[in-house]
Amino acid sequence: xxxxxxxxxxxxxxxxxxxxxxxxxxxxxxxxxxxxxxxxxxxxxxxxxxxxxxxxxxxxxxxxxxxxxxxxxxxxxxxxxxxxxxxxxxxxxxxxxxxxxxxxxxxxxxxxxxxxxxxxxxxxxxxxxxxxxxxxxxxxxxxxxxxxxxxxxxxxxxxxxxxxxxxxxxxxxxxxxxxxxxxxxxxxxxxxxxxxxxxxxxxx
Amino acid sequence: xxxxxxxxxxxxxxxxxxxxxxxxxxxxxxxxxxxxxxxxxxxxxxxxxxxxxxxxxxxxxxxxxxxxxxxxxxxxxxxxxxxxxxxxxxxxxxxxxxxxxxxxxxxxxxxxxxxxxxxxxxxxxxxxxxxxxxxxxxxxxxxxxxxxxxxxxxxxxxxxxxxxxxxxxxxxxxxxxxxxxxxxxxxxxxxxxxxxxxxxxxxx
DNA sequence: TAGATTGTTAATCGATTAACAATC
DNA sequence: TAGATTGTTAATCGATTAACAATC
Numbered sequence: 001x002x003x004x005x006x007x008x009x010x011x012x013x014x015x016x017x018x019x020x021x022x023x024x025x026x027x028x029x030x031x032x033x034x035x036x037x038x039x040x041x042x043x044x045x046x047x048x049x050x051x052x053x054x055x056x057x058x059x060x061x062x063x064x065x066x067x068x069x070x071x072x073x074x075x076x077x078x079x080x081x082x083x084x085x086x087x088x089x090x091x092x093x094x095x096x097x098x099x100x101x102x103x104x105x106x107x108x109x110x111x112x113x114x115x116x117x118x119x120x121x122x123x124x125x126x127x128x129x130x131x132x133x134x135x136x137x138x139x140x141x142x143x144x145x146x147x148x149x150x151x152x153x154x155x156x157x158x159x160x161x162x163x164x165x166x167x168x169x170x171x172x173x174x175x176x177x178x179x180x181x182x183x184x185x186x187x188x189x190x191x192x193x194x195x196x197x198x199x200x201x202x203x204x
Numbered sequence: 205x206x207x208x209x210x211x212x213x214x215x216x217x218x219x220x221x222x223x224x225x226x227x228x229x230x231x232x233x234x235x236x237x238x239x240x241x242x243x244x245x246x247x248x249x250x251x252x253x254x255x256x257x258x259x260x261x262x263x264x265x266x267x268x269x270x271x272x273x274x275x276x277x278x279x280x281x282x283x284x285x286x287x288x289x290x291x292x293x294x295x296x297x298x299x300x301x302x303x304x305x306x307x308x309x310x311x312x313x314x315x316x317x318x319x320x321x322x323x324x325x326x327x328x329x330x331x332x333x334x335x336x337x338x339x340x341x342x343x344x345x346x347x348x349x350x351x352x353x354x355x356x357x358x359x360x361x362x363x364x365x366x367x368x369x370x371x372x373x374x375x376x377x378x379x380x381x382x383x384x385x386x387x388x389x390x391x392x393x394x395x396x397x398x399x400x401x402x403x404x405x406x407x408x
Numbered sequence: 409t410a411g412a413t414t415g416t417t418a419a420t421c422g423a424t425t426a427a428c429a430a431t432c
Numbered sequence: 433t434a435g436a437t438t439g440t441t442a443a444t445c446g447a448t449t450a451a452c453a454a455t456c
Binding site (some may be wrong): 189 | 215217218219221222223225229243244245281282283287289295297299300301303304306307308311312334345350351353358374375376377381382383391393395396397398399400401402404405406407408
């Protein structure tokens with residue numbers, strides 16, 4: 001029985017993967033825990049330790065082949081294929097997310113848009129038409145979507161989250177500035193710019 | 205000599221403060237570490253321990269007066285006044301941030317917009333006019349701004365961050381999907397939706 | 409070979425939890 | 433008073449770092 005992988009380790013892998021993409025873009029074929037650590041502000045020992053939870057990806061004396069380590073991290077994070085994502089809430093932020101080109105190369109594609117506002121329903125953003133939130137369960141189930149982004153006002157977020165859960169969504173990226181109540185096994189990540197700002201001001 | 209406050213504790217205080225606002229909105233005058241913990245999915249012991257770093261804010265047998273604990277957390281986080289914030293990058297995301305009404309009640313106000321695009325310079329968003337990024341240092345210094353949000357493409361972010369540092373910015377909320385190099389003493393928080401999504405997919 | 413870097417172990421460091429005296 | 437909850441201590445748990453044998 002293998003030891004469980006700490007959450008905090010999983011949390012760093014996307015950062016490693018992102019930096020490896022930059023190295024690849026720069027044409028660097030091989031890197032080391034020291035180089036990666038220096039670029040990310042993380043200790044080399046930590047990077048090696050983190051990776052060692054999943055296997056042996058480097059060569060002594062040489063380091064890590066960038067393309068191979070990318071492949072392995074994509075596999076571990078399960079972004080070696082594209083996840084279809086539902087976006088609920090097409091206000092200013094939702095629109096910005098819908099237009100954002102940075103999802104596709106990194107394992108995600110927004111494939112469905114939902115909003116409650118009757119004036120928005122039927123509007124198109126790029127290839128996608130905005131549907132009523134009432135249609136969430138039907139669309140999500142039909143298309144096999146299990147990842148959702150919530151970009152609705154705080155007041156609507158608990159109801160929208162419930163709808164997502166009922167529809168079978170298992171991972172939520174929540175932009176509403178509230179803590180969601182979800183059952184065991186459902187994953188939630190939070191993005192609230194104000195809490196991020198407030199984490200810094202104490203030190204100023 | 206008092207023990208230093210762990211960063212991780214500071215990181216939780218904004219969440220406590222946010223939840224206290226909801227309790228206040230609900231008209232709850234007094235809460236407890238258990239109630240707060242239950243709502244946030246955090247242990248009561250941890251909340252008490254976190255708060256104990258800063259003083260004694262509760263009453264045995266009773267709990268914490270919501271309004272008083274809010275005041276204290278605002279003071280500790282230094283959001284008992286409003287920080288003027290510079291926003292650099294007025295693309296889709298920057299526009300969404302510029303329109304977002306949620307900053308003001310929580311200690312922040314965007315007071316200056318910057319972009320490199322000559323077509324955008326001079327345009328207005330609400331009360332604010334978009335200035336050339338060349339004017340960053342002048343405006344930031346004139347208005348005493350030390351907090352900035354960066355919402356430019358990844359390729360522009362290092363240069364923009366340098367400009368912020370040169371202008372005297374000391375805390376950066378970075379939406380560009382790259383790790384910034386900043387000197388000791390400058391604070392950075394990162395928001396990259398893709399890394400947040402990638403933290404969840406491993407478990408799916 | 410000589411130099412470099414991995415993967416891993418053990419030591420250190422820090423954070424969380426459990427328990428409880430104090431006390432409202 | 434009886435019940436409840438804090439603030440704090442000590443124990444537990446987990447994460448990070450340092451060091452180094454293995455080896456490319």
